Amino acid sequence: MAAEKAKLDEWAEWKIEKVEFVPAPDACPICFSLAGDYDIGDCPVPVDDTHPNCRCSIRPAESET
Numbered sequence: 001m002a003a004e005k006a007k008l009d010e011w012a013e014w015k016i017e018k019v020e021f022v023p024a025p026d027a028c029p030i031c032f033s034l035a036g037d038y039d040i041g042d043c044p045v046p047v048d049d050t051h052p053n054c055r056c057s058i059r060p061a062e063s064e065t
Contacts (some may be wrong), residue, residue, distance in 0.1 A: 001047035004058055010038055011060060018061035019043045027056055037061045 023031040046054040
């Protein structure tokens with residue numbers, strides 16, 4: 001969770017505006033429902049906004065690369 005929040009802080013400094021929530025390949029239904037692009041301030045953070053032991057991640061959205 002701390003690493004994911006640190007990524008968001010760093011990307012915000014880089015002026016990245018959109019990020020993508022990426023479910024793990026064997027993710028639960030909750031995480032699969034969160035998949036997609038979000039404004040950087042609105043993105044769910046794995047573990048913090050999902051569940052303990054979540055292995056999902058976030059990355060800059062395709063439109064940002």
